Amino acid sequence: MGYVAAIDVGxxxxxxxxxxxxxTIRHAERRPTPRAEGPARVVAAISAFVADLARPRDGVRPQxxxxxxxxxxxxxxxxxxxxxxWRDVPAEAFAGDVDLPVALGHDVRSAGEAELAYGxxxxxxxxxxxxxxxxxxxxxxxxxxxxxxxxxxxxxHIPVRPGGAACGCGQRGCLAAYASGGAVxxxxxxxxxxxxxxxxxxxxxxxxxxWDDAVDALALALATYTLVLDPAAVVIGGGVAQAGxxxxxxxxxxxxARLGERPAPAVRASSLGAVAGLMGAGLLGxxxxxxx
Amino acid sequence: MGYVAAIDVGxxxxxxxxxxxxxTIRHAERRPTPRAEGPARVVAAISAFVADLARPRDGVRPQxxxxxxxxxxxxxxxxxxxxxxWRDVPAEAFAGDVDLPVALGHDVRSAGEAELAYGxxxxxxxxxxxxxxxxxxxxxxxxxxxxxxxxxxxxxHIPVRPGGAACGCGQRGCLAAYASGGAVxxxxxxxxxxxxxxxxxxxxxxxxxxWDDAVDALALALATYTLVLDPAAVVIGGGVAQAGxxxxxxxxxxxxARLGERPAPAVRASSLGAVAGLMGAGLLGxxxxxxx
Numbered sequence: 001m002g003y004v005a006a007i008d009v010g011x012x013x014x015x016x017x018x019x020x021x022x023x024t025i026r027h028a029e030r031r032p033t034p035r036a037e038g039p040a041r042v043v044a045a046i047s048a049f050v051a052d053l054a055r056p057r058d059g060v061r062p063q064x065x066x067x068x069x070x071x072x073x074x075x076x077x078x079x080x081x082x083x084x085x086w087r088d089v090p091a092e093a094f095a096g097d098v099d100l101p102v103a104l105g106h107d108v109r110s111a112g113e114a115e116l117a118y119g120x121x122x123x124x125x126x127x128x129x130x131x132x133x134x135x136x137x138x139x140x141x142x143x144x145x146x147x148x149x150x151x152x153x154x155x156x157h158i159p160v161r162p163g164g165a166a167c168g169c170g171q172r173g174c175l176a177a178y179a180s181g182g183a184v185x186x187x188x189x190x191x192x193x194x195x196x197x198x199x200x201x202x203x204x205x206x207x208x209x210x211w212d213d214a215v216d217a218l219a220l221a222l223a224t225y226t227l228v229l230d231p232a233a234v235v236i237g238g239g240v241a242q243a244g245x246x247x248x249x250x251x252x253x254x255x256x257a258r259l260g261e262r263p264a265p266a267v268r269a270s271s272l273g274a275v276a277g278l279m280g281a282g283l284l285g286x287x288x289x290x291x292x
Numbered sequence: 293m294g295y296v297a298a299i300d301v302g303x304x305x306x307x308x309x310x311x312x313x314x315x316t317i318r319h320a321e322r323r324p325t326p327r328a329e330g331p332a333r334v335v336a337a338i339s340a341f342v343a344d345l346a347r348p349r350d351g352v353r354p355q356x357x358x359x360x361x362x363x364x365x366x367x368x369x370x371x372x373x374x375x376x377x378w379r380d381v382p383a384e385a386f387a388g389d390v391d392l393p394v395a396l397g398h399d400v401r402s403a404g405e406a407e408l409a410y411g412x413x414x415x416x417x418x419x420x421x422x423x424x425x426x427x428x429x430x431x432x433x434x435x436x437x438x439x440x441x442x443x444x445x446x447x448x449h450i451p452v453r454p455g456g457a458a459c460g461c462g463q464r465g466c467l468a469a470y471a472s473g474g475a476v477x478x479x480x481x482x483x484x485x486x487x488x489x490x491x492x493x494x495x496x497x498x499x500x501x502x503w504d505d506a507v508d509a510l511a512l513a514l515a516t517y518t519l520v521l522d523p524a525a526v527v528i529g530g531g532v533a534q535a536g537x538x539x540x541x542x543x544x545x546x547x548x549a550r551l552g553e554r555p556a557p558a559v560r561a562s563s564l565g566a567v568a569g570l571m572g573a574g575l576l577g578x579x580x581x582x583x584x
Contacts, residue, residue, distance in 0.1 A: 148557070
């Protein structure tokens with residue numbers, strides 16, 4: 001059975017693997033993203049990772065390479081990434097010496113495509129990964145929707161508390177400033193959101209207050225999304241979704257209250273979990289692979 | 293040239309007319325909607341209006357009837373209307389003795405379809421009529437989008453000021469509670485929004501404050517819409533759009549400020565103006581007309 005090499009390039013970790021056409025992951029490994037070392041070092045780390053994944057295993061080589069990266073991306077160029085300081089990096093730069101077709105894609109949208117292809121379910125759904133930041137993949141009538149200019153899905157910057165907490169984007173009161181993993185951790189004063197969840201479950205009142213703010217901000221943003229687009233479901237992914245019902249149960253209650261008499265969409269955790277991005281990168285690779 | 297009979301049924305006024313396939317309005321008249329007299333009287337007033345429009349003119353009868361009504365609507369039934377107290381009213385009930393095909397449609401969506409068909413322009417646009425209330429027609433990739441259950445486009449109930457002013461929907465802080473014509477009039481203490489605009493232009497500070505709140509709430513809601521769906525344009529219709537640049541100029545400035553570095557969609561008044569609903573009802577009629 002054939003496979004493609006796929007890497008989901010995150011802000012702190014790269015997840016790479018070999019992905020079959022049906023989404024099966026044959027081999028997976030994680031490496032740190034050397035973000036602090038500058039734009040070129042991140043490109044070099046990716047191309048080294050590609051070279052390792054491109055080696056034959058059991059006599060079989062991958063047919064193509066799919067890379068899911070953050071920022072503004074076309075299939076052939078990483079046009080702009082604030083996270084990595086990239087500007088117009090061509091897809092070939094990520095392949096180094098490896099002579100395979102390479103396709104780039106947006107990390108969150110690719111994960112959304114994987115949810116759509118492999119997660120099963122609704123045609124009208126918001127896929128919302130909550131990790132260090134918050135982004136969204138807007139799936140309408142069974143297809144990802146990019147908007148007039150490709151900028152749709154910036155759910156993390158919905159102004160839920162106008163004039164509120166400062167956000168990295170330069171605005172105030174954005175959803176991400178309250179409910180991203182980064183914001184939850186920073187507001188509590190912990191390295192990550194997991195520590196906040198642990199403190200919350202241990203009965204820490206300050207953790208409960210931070211979590212409450214996060215859930216409330218999310219409920220507001222999802223109420224707005226529902227009023228505008230009436231989705232059948234909201235599928236939450238990313239690291240923060242690992243909080244499970246600690247997040248989802250109060251979120252459903254608050255969202256229902258915000259919507260009054262109209263029914264709320266189903267709110268659930270991604271069934272693909274943390275590998276949605278890798279599976280999405282696999283889909284990118286399969287799109288670039290030569291027809292067989 | 294053939295035509296259909298069309299009525300745009302508003303909360304206070306019905307606009308009826310004869311509409312050609314290219315959107316040309318051959319005859320138009322307004323009648324009051326007897327909303328206070330109960331559900332059946334509104335149906336009777338519509339069927340009397342239909343009967344008058346269905347009479348032959350210059351030997352030509354309309355080929356079908358299109359009715360744009362508020363609430364939850366299918367082509368064959370007015371399923372529910374809070375405004376008129378309707379529940380499951382069949383399309384035929386609106387036609388009385390007139391033996392023509394009758395099609396129903398949602399008022400705001402039909403107006404949005406008219407904007408799309410006759411107003412010219414973008415494939416990805418929010419059509420936002422601001423009258424007594426605020427609704428929205430979400431046009432994505434050149435087609436109206438209804439969502440998973442047909443409830444998309446409730447822009448008027450985006451929570452722009454969580455916990456703020458009470459809205460007729462039972463929630464607080466909805467866009468419509470600040471920026472609808474009804475809210476602007478009520479907050480200033482005038483019969484209609486026109487009086488507020490007049491007072492504003494006369495230098496009335498209280499009118500300016502009410503207007504400022506309305507523009508700010510709209511800018512917030514449109515920033516959210518833009519972040520989620522990245523439209524090419526926002527087209528504002530309804531009575532409040534008649535304020536023209538008094539509304540649009542500060543709205544563009546505030547929306548731009550809310551979006552920071554990313555470009556804002558074009559914001560303009562509907563080119564169809566107050567007849568968009570009638571033209572939309574005409575489109576409904578043409579869809580029901582026998583093929584010729």
